[in-house]
Amino acid sequence: MKKKIFAAIDVGSHELAMKIFEVSPQSGLKVIDHLRHGLDIGTESYKTGKLSYEHMEELCHVLREFTKIMQSYKVEDYCAYGTSAIRELDNTIIVLDQIEKKTGIKVSCLSNSEQRFLDYKSIAAQGEDFYKIIENGTAILDIGGGSIQLSLFDKEALVATQNIRLGVLRLYEKMRYIEVKPSQYQAVLAELIDTQLAVFKKLYLKDREIKNLIVVDDYVSAVIKQVYPEIDKKGFIERKKFLDQMKALQSKSRLEVAKQLRMSEENVPLLRISSQLIKSSLDFLGADCLWVPGVTLCDGIAYDYAERNKWIKPTHNFEEDIIACAKNISKRYQGSKRRGETLEQISLTVFDSMKKVHGLGKRERLLLQIATLLHDCGKYLNMVSVGECSYHVVMNTEIIGLSHLEREMVANIVKYNHEDFAYYDEITKSGGIDKDAYLVVAKLTAILRVANGLDKTHKQKFKNVKTTVHEDELWIQVDTAENIALEKGLFWNAARFFEEVYNIKPVIKQKRSL
Numbered sequence: 001m002k003k004k005i006f007a008a009i010d011v012g013s014h015e016l017a018m019k020i021f022e023v024s025p026q027s028g029l030k031v032i033d034h035l036r037h038g039l040d041i042g043t044e045s046y047k048t049g050k051l052s053y054e055h056m057e058e059l060c061h062v063l064r065e066f067t068k069i070m071q072s073y074k075v076e077d078y079c080a081y082g083t084s085a086i087r088e089l090d091n092t093i094i095v096l097d098q099i100e101k102k103t104g105i106k107v108s109c110l111s112n113s114e115q116r117f118l119d120y121k122s123i124a125a126q127g128e129d130f131y132k133i134i135e136n137g138t139a140i141l142d143i144g145g146g147s148i149q150l151s152l153f154d155k156e157a158l159v160a161t162q163n164i165r166l167g168v169l170r171l172y173e174k175m176r177y178i179e180v181k182p183s184q185y186q187a188v189l190a191e192l193i194d195t196q197l198a199v200f201k202k203l204y205l206k207d208r209e210i211k212n213l214i215v216v217d218d219y220v221s222a223v224i225k226q227v228y229p230e231i232d233k234k235g236f237i238e239r240k241k242f243l244d245q246m247k248a249l250q251s252k253s254r255l256e257v258a259k260q261l262r263m264s265e266e267n268v269p270l271l272r273i274s275s276q277l278i279k280s281s282l283d284f285l286g287a288d289c290l291w292v293p294g295v296t297l298c299d300g301i302a303y304d305y306a307e308r309n310k311w312i313k314p315t316h317n318f319e320e321d322i323i324a325c326a327k328n329i330s331k332r333y334q335g336s337k338r339r340g341e342t343l344e345q346i347s348l349t350v351f352d353s354m355k356k357v358h359g360l361g362k363r364e365r366l367l368l369q370i371a372t373l374l375h376d377c378g379k380y381l382n383m384v385s386v387g388e389c390s391y392h393v394v395m396n397t398e399i400i401g402l403s404h405l406e407r408e409m410v411a412n413i414v415k416y417n418h419e420d421f422a423y424y425d426e427i428t429k430s431g432g433i434d435k436d437a438y439l440v441v442a443k444l445t446a447i448l449r450v451a452n453g454l455d456k457t458h459k460q461k462f463k464n465v466k467t468t469v470h471e472d473e474l475w476i477q478v479d480t481a482e483n484i485a486l487e488k489g490l491f492w493n494a495a496r497f498f499e500e501v502y503n504i505k506p507v508i509k510q511k512r513s514l
Contacts, residue, residue, distance in 0.1 A: 013145025
């Protein structure tokens, strides 16, 4: 397979960046060029919800220059994404349309979970270093302009993640309105950050021991090797060494820091805020080692593109992380582990036996699996409105690796497992479900309802479940010696909806165990 030239473009909150990559199955991803242009659209976006004419013109001018550069490198394909500054605009769709009309570049807007997942992929792409560090308790601190994302690993699995509105630009803007002496600035900033990190610690850390902190940011990562000329090229730093150097930088003036690090003086306050976020995170987590791999969103964009197009083989099973995260959400809301596993086994068995009928793929199977794990998470809030509460739990809980649309699909599957199914005109009133997504929701809800109907008593009576399609019937063979009269009596409602969706009737066939 020949080499391919690909461009990744990040329309960030404080700069526009583009990386040109050479992609090939033999050598993977190789960076050819990296261009950056400082443009603070985040401060304006977070404050007013709009972009000024001047910012819009500069943004489009830079993107037109990027287009010329892509042409000079003979770029064959590109992906361009906007992050929080674009996402939080009141008129996002209008702005993206103007960008495309003026520059020819189609920019898509990433949800927070999609953005963080790409950052996560850029770290995982580091291969051996990544796997080695997550063998012990590890956290990822992903610092953006509008927010940070703190994610926890336990035994090599991503078990928890939380978005916190402590982004560098957002904190900078907030500190501008707090009357504080220069000598007190850092202490007040630390107090502002620590208040929210304390909540995270209480909710997620508990008895977890975190030894390592992985940092992704645009300020500390960019200058770290200048601060530490003797640093390991891979970016590993001892906690004390980092804190000592950051303390030394805090004692110097903006101009002194800018000269020492060869950076813009206006970026020095942002560097200090990013440094404080790292320091506070190290303190709360108790981590001894810091890893700053120096990756960017552009790296994650390129990795994701190459992986989706089978130019490179995945270095990490990201689906297992999504499943582990869903299991931990269920645990947090007192979900039944045994029942979740039972519904998972039955639902996936039905899904696999009906591939030719439903026409769905691997990704939809994953969504069904997540829905089975989160099927009763709303009971923690209200045992009467389980469906509605479960919907809101899923919609308001980050699941790294799922797009906003996929999360909404899972939320609806979980909801309508407990409630009468809403048809297209009604379900689209409150959400962003399109017709294709709606059909997937209907098909997966029908399967989950059948699995739920088979375990209506929550007693896991069936030792083994096998399913096969015979013309217009789905034969569900269950292996049990127990009385299943109740299951059979209540199964009709699940069977009725399944038959409506697939025009196939589910039939329980009991095989009595000895």
